[in-house]
Amino acid sequence: MSSAMVLRDVHKTYNGRGVPTTALRGVDLDIEAGSFVCIVGPSGHGKSTLLHLLGGLDRPSSGSVVVLGEHIERMSDAELARFRARRVGFVFQFFNLLKGLTVAENVELAMMFAGTPLREQSSRAVELLRSVGLEDKLHARANELSGGQMQRVAIARALANDPDALLMDEPTGNLDSASEAEVLAILDGLNEQGRTIVMVTHSPEIASRAGRVVEVRDGRIAE
Numbered sequence: 001m002s003s004a005m006v007l008r009d010v011h012k013t014y015n016g017r018g019v020p021t022t023a024l025r026g027v028d029l030d031i032e033a034g035s036f037v038c039i040v041g042p043s044g045h046g047k048s049t050l051l052h053l054l055g056g057l058d059r060p061s062s063g064s065v066v067v068l069g070e071h072i073e074r075m076s077d078a079e080l081a082r083f084r085a086r087r088v089g090f091v092f093q094f095f096n097l098l099k100g101l102t103v104a105e106n107v108e109l110a111m112m113f114a115g116t117p118l119r120e121q122s123s124r125a126v127e128l129l130r131s132v133g134l135e136d137k138l139h140a141r142a143n144e145l146s147g148g149q150m151q152r153v154a155i156a157r158a159l160a161n162d163p164d165a166l167l168m169d170e171p172t173g174n175l176d177s178a179s180e181a182e183v184l185a186i187l188d189g190l191n192e193q194g195r196t197i198v199m200v201t202h203s204p205e206i207a208s209r210a211g212r213v214v215e216v217r218d219g220r221i222a223e
Helices: 047-054 077-087 103-113 118-131 147-158 177-192
Strands: 003-016 019-032 036-040 062-067 088-092 165-169 196-200 212-217
Touching (some): 003 047, 003 196, 047 196, 077 088, 088 147, 103 147, 147 177
Antiparallel strands (some): 003 062
């Protein structure tokens, strides 16, 4: 099986107020295409930094980051923005929906940024929201939804441009048990379809569902 993501000797240091803080220290990691990987470890040890580097939301201080065959650490900001919009979907703990927009408009917005023709945006949004069981909420405002429903909208939005990989940072962290089960069932189905999923989680129960668990401690892989 080919690799969807490859990190080699990746270091990341932040310089807040002139004081350097090292988040990652010489990380080497291969993630196979079509796999479901959970990243675990104590808070503050580099999990989210690792996820952000894989998605091009941040850049390494040194080392190489190859995602879906592209050396994303070499891209310009504009190239990286286009790459993120088209090839990687993101789901975060706090949903990040625009609450003044309708459910459908939130999904369509992702396609607008990727340059999808306007006539395709509406039909694609309906199709995606149907796939996550929210076809009856198309015209509801995001702030009228439950937490579980908002996260399902976030998943539909992440899939709007048919990305090769989904990157998720504690996507069930703010959900009750029933909503968590619904979201995880959707993710299992997406992975069965061949989608690569990489998720940061603190939950041992969620990690146990993954095909592979990667532990990060003190900025290093302790798999």
